[in-house]
Amino acid sequence: MSLSTAGTPLLTAQSLGLVRGGRELFCELSVEVHGGQLWHIEGPNGAGKTSLLRILCGLSRYGFEGEVLRSVTPLYLGHQPAVKALLSPRENLQWHVSGEGLYRDERIDIALGRVGLCGYEDVPSHTLSAGQHRRVNLARLFLSSARLWLLDEPFTAIDQQGVNETQSLLASHVDGGGAVVMTSHQSLQVKCKVHTLSLRHGVIA
Amino acid sequence: MSAPHTGQFCVLLLRRQLLLAMRRPIDIANPLLFFTMVIVLFPLGLGPAPDKLASFAPGVLWITALLSNLLTSDAVFRSDFDDGSLEQLILAPQPLFLSALAYISAHWLTTGLLLALLSPVFALMLNLPGSALVTLVVSLLLGTAVLSLLGGIGAALTVGLKRGGMLISLLILPLYMPVLIFGSAAVQAAVTGAPSGPYLAILGAMLSLAIALAPLAIAAGLRISIDA
Secondary structure, three states: OOOOOOOOOOOEEEEEEEEEOEEEEEEEEEEEOOOOEEEEEEEOOOHHHHHHHHHHOOOOOOOEEEEEEEEEOEEEEOOOHHHHOOOOOHHHHHOOOOOOOOOOHHHHHHHHHOOOOOOOOOOOOOHOOOOHHHHHHHHHHHOOOOOOEEEOOOOOOOHHHHHHHHHHHHHHHHOOOOOOEOOOOOOOOOOEEEEEEEOOOOOEE | OOOOOOOHHHHHHHHHHHHHHHOOOOHHHHHHHHHHHHHHHHHHOOOOOHHHHHHHHHHHHHHHHHHHHHHHOOOOOHHHHHHHHHHHHHOOOHHHHHEEEEEEEEHHHHHHHHHHHHHHHHHOOOOOOOHHHHHHHHHHHHHHHHHHHHHHHHHHHHOOOOOOOOHHHHHHHHHHHHHHHHHEEEHHHHOOOOOOHHHHHHHHHHHHHHHHHHHHHHHHHHHHHHOO
């Protein structure tokens, strides 16, 4: 895996089309995601935001039209936090199944501190709340070296302060040459430019 | 920060799965308890005549081992599917079939291995001749590993279904049959004094084939289940 140059897009989607249950969610959707861009996919419930994100990250491989090219390995955070209740937050990050890296304890401590889980590093995760599970998952953003982040509703169950901190993290990732593609029902208040992809009634705005 | 090598990642997954199993000891104990209870039921149903029991013992032990394996194979990927870990595993840069092999190894270490090591105790309860004990343990060691690998295929294909338990039995029981035939035949041969080597060799061959092919099938099954 080599780092792509600034000119080549991190992610290219060509004329994507998806039909679910007889309804066309989107068609002829083409997008190029370059480093330094933040893409916000918006649309009402059932508009196909999650389906689109799953196609972009490679979890959905069949049943849609078009082509997706990824020049880097993306970091994908889905609806479910992928946090094991039987493991502590530290173990969850240390032994994460995403195979991204082997992290030292200090780095994990820092990442958990940044998401407000200082003091919770070694308690079993089943004693944590749903929001704290999501925060453990968000801590991966601080550890990851992936340039492309695909985030599905990253603010769900996160309190207002956490949302603000996550948004500034996204902005700094984009400033550092990374790219973010995310879905959210909340409006983004970030300092960088937000590219919006609207999925409404099968029409690309 | 570079991604861990494939080997490192497999060891990491194996340790993770083993730790998760240790944190829920009831999951390790369940198949063993099932094995115990069923074995105890046979003398009650068939009558306690030692000769009769001894002649049934190889088949009874093997069928019970097979059923207790079937009982647990549904759970290999279940919790990872429910909490979203499976999506992350599929997106990992390391090859999925080797990750799947790590999961199956952990499953075998916490089910088949323990069951094979405990089986002599139950064999004595059923009056299996002492000369057949070694063959029993070896045949179960080889056989349960094949069963875990085959069960993994069924688990991968049905993990997306809410009630996959019945379907998994239908899917993989036909594949279990050759293992049962040669496994119990090996023990039977040892009981009668015939060489059990050829049967064990066939079980070994089945294991080699299953190690080579099952992980690929499991990986494909997992991708399909996540995609659906």
